[in-house]
Amino acid sequence: MGATILGPGEGESLTVGATVTVLKATGGTTGGGYALGEATLAPGFAGPPAHLHREHHDAFYVLEGTLTLRVGDELREEGPGAFVCIPPGVVHTFSNGSDHPVRFLNVSSPAGMEDYLRELSKTIADGAPDPQRMADVMVKYDVVLVD
Numbered sequence: 001m002g003a004t005i006l007g008p009g010e011g012e013s014l015t016v017g018a019t020v021t022v023l024k025a026t027g028g029t030t031g032g033g034y035a036l037g038e039a040t041l042a043p044g045f046a047g048p049p050a051h052l053h054r055e056h057h058d059a060f061y062v063l064e065g066t067l068t069l070r071v072g073d074e075l076r077e078e079g080p081g082a083f084v085c086i087p088p089g090v091v092h093t094f095s096n097g098s099d100h101p102v103r104f105l106n107v108s109s110p111a112g113m114e115d116y117l118r119e120l121s122k123t124i125a126d127g128a129p130d131p132q133r134m135a136d137v138m139v140k141y142d143v144v145l146v147d
Contacts, residue, residue, distance in 0.1 A: 004029045011038070014121040018042035027111030034109040037117070041067070041102045047095030050147045051138075057109045058092065059085040065102030068095045091146050116141035 004025060011022040018041065025036040041047075050070060060067065062082045069076045069084055070093045078084060086092045096102040108114075119137045123129050138145065 014117045016120045018045040026114045032111050035111040035114040037106045041096040043099050045096040050093045052091050053142045055142050059107040061105040063103040067102045
């Protein structure tokens with residue numbers, strides 16, 4: 001496996017609703033160890049439903065703007081330079097309640113969530129997503145809805 005070198009804006013770009021993620025590292029480039037995406041949330045993005053993962057860590061490093069995170073029962077507003085790593089089994093979600101875009105790095109370990117984003121992108125691109133199809137994709141990729 002060789003080095004991966006991507007410049008600004010380079011990588012596979014995926015749009016999931018009001019979120020654009022540029023994949024910088026995937027399971028294919030890290031031997032399955034982790035996936036890294038640079039995500040941009042549109043102003044007012046409500047975020048995904050509260051969920052947990054049974055098998056992987058979900059980490060966020062804020063680059064610009066203010067990212068709102070729910071971690072367990074705690075609601076946090078995190079700005080540039082903040083890092084939050086959520087281990088398996090912890091309920092969480094994220095959103096952008098501001099009038100400005102939020103940009104952050106999202107690391108998932110082990111890799112695999114990049115495939116989840118790919119499937120979600122395709123499912124939503126086809127128009128109003130079928131709730132059963134969305135549920136099937138979530139189950140397939142270790143996204144367990146709570147609340």
